[in-house]
Amino acid sequence: MRIHLTNLGAVTLLEPNNFRQLDVLIDPQPEEQLHQAVARIGTWGEDDHIWLSPSVMRFMSDHGGEPAWEAGFAKMLAYADEHDWVNAEGNVRAHLVYSDSDEVVTQDEFKAAMRALPAGVSAISTGRGDDVAGMIVSSLTSISAEPPLIGFFVHENSSMMEHLLANGTFVANVLGSCHTSLMASFLSEQQGPARFKHGDWQLGSERPPVLTDALASIECDIVNTTILGTHRLFVGKIRKSTVKEKEPMVHFNACTYRLQNHEEKAIA
Ligand SMILES: Cc1cc2nc3c(=O)[nH]c(=O)nc-3n(C[C@H](O)[C@H](O)[C@H](O)COP(=O)(O)O)c2cc1C
Incomplete structure (x- = not known):
């Protein structure tokens, strides 16, 4: 060992x-x-x-x-x-x-490599009633189907951190290409209800805000968190999910894109 x-x-x-x-x-x-x-x-x-x-x-x-x-x-x-x-x-x-050697890439090299990675964009929501909080992430990832787990990474200085740790639940709302103003208010408004002024949010006292026209709204309990470098991984067990067929928003090379079906190839 x-x-x-x-x-x-x-x-x-x-x-x-x-x-x-x-x-x-x-x-x-x-x-x-x-x-x-x-x-x-x-x-x-x-x-x-x-x-x-x-x-x-x-x-x-x-x-x-x-x-x-x-x-x-x-x-x-x-x-x-x-x-x-x-x-x-x-x-x-x-x-x-x-261990005496710990050779790593520079931050610029890291960023250049990560900019080459296309990713979906999601609005994470937590809290309920007037005490809601949200953030935009591109780090949402599938972890396991049995049990159903997803995860995402939050920077240690993010205003979302304390809200996630205090609430223990979140909804991952996968954004479509129609959600650009929602994304803009999440990125520019103060943490709290102001971030939810754009978009068809279902705000209630029972659960975190759910974006009714998201590609997917995935409601989770936080079951594990781990600090890794400057970020904390949040792992959520999926309690409920709803899915809508829509055009996704894709983040690539510091820009957002629409997905165009020039060529469609099924995998396997
Ligand atoms: C496309 C995109 C993806 C992002 N992905 C993440 C992410 O995965 N994790 C993270 O901590 N911040 C991510 N951010 C930054 C956060 O959305 C946010 O701007 C940052 O945490 C500061 O938030 P605050 O004002 O609530 O503190 C992303 C920003 C953009 C524009």
């Missing part, structure tokens, strides 16, 4: 079924960030190691409770105990491996 203390805010457990190796891989990162990451998984040892909490490892493995995994994990802990690698608190000693 290897626990990776990334420099993008996430701590992940790799190779959960490898019980013959245990170490901690550390990306180059500010000391304060590293100390916070270590506090999530255990405590610092005196020399070049960390004492890992077995219950944290079980949680991170995604296999806790599975008989075969539990048997392998118990064997690994017993082997560590025999070698005096388990301390009085029951934590296990793991070596540190420092």
